[in-house]
Amino acid sequence: MDKTVKALLSEAGRTFAEEAGIPLKDQPGALFKLLVLANLLSTRISADLAVAAARELFEAGGGTARGMARLDWQQRVDALGRAHYVRYDESTSTRLGDMAELVLDEYDGDLRKLPLKAERDIGRAKELLEEFPGIGPVGADIFCREAQAVWPWLRPYLDDLTLKGAERVGLPTDPKRLADLVKDRDLAQLSAALVRVAKDKKLADQVAKA
Template sequence: MATTMSWEDKKRFVRRLAGGGRGFADRYGFRVTNNPASLFQLLYLSILLRRPGDPRRAAQTAQALRDQGWESAARMSRSAQETRAATLRSCGRRDADELAGRLGDLAALVTERYRGDLRRLRGVAKYDAVRERAALKRLPAVDDEVVDLFFREVQALWREVPPSADRRALTAARRLGLGRSADDLAALAGSRESEKLAWLVGALAIVDLDDRYQQIAA
């Protein structure tokens, strides 16, 4: 349902979409701040969003993990696998045992390799997004799609991350006639180095998730 709009109309449209000043993670209660706990939560939220199932339930599962006190890599690494699995099962995860193991491995490796702080990963990668992607993919349960979801959020903080948009956001952008790439969206947002792009991409992802195309077009 691509719409025909002038460039200025598109810019006004994306300003309205991003006007809430919140990205996808923030809308689900995960603050996007450059501290170790926040970054680790964004990473495991991205892993949960990557897995099959309802993204809302994935966000609720991430909230449940955080509510158990596992807001940091160090704390999650000290938790028992069965306790993690029980929490995941209570959220309806059929893969609870396997996922609990993967999250435990993730937390342990982030704690061991980066002292629980993904900012150290960034430093080791010399603030280069390609190296950051490669380093993240060496962590358990992290693949390119997880990195895309993580970068979608942290591009507001990590200025070296290129304009990043996940599959849902790009689907919405295409259907709304706003472009086909993260670069297209960055041009409309007005800056490659602004949290405005993260807000826009998050808003578009939610439009697709909630199937709000008719409402938005109206």
């Protein structure tokens, strides 16, 4: 089992935040960028395109709630287009603008206030996340899986998709037993890796054989 976990982290353990160039910290800018990424990953489009789109938006100035709100609709569409995130570019541009405005209105641009508002209750936190345009249950799961790297009260956040990945590579499907296989600081990486193998049978077979 230890060999499987090591192979899993080695082959697929890079978080989606890392791929998008987000040095994840408990800071307003980093948390907003993660929310943007969760929004983009929620759409029926490849993770690679979503990550590329996030990078383009951040480069254009949309790396904070205020910066995203300052970009006009066409500037957001253009950034999405440069990443070839074109199928949902117009609706996504609208959602990102509305999301930024809500972060400003409800949290003064600082998502560190969300745990306080949720009283560090995971269910309530997910409800608050789903109030953002473009963030549904899938987006809330994405955000929480990654945010557990900096918000210890979320740990272990291992949702149904991560458990599906665990089953594919022969790891425990009980969240507590699965979490006990790694250190707390590695749970976000483990979650990202399990999501990848849940979606990619070839990768799962590669990890299982390692």
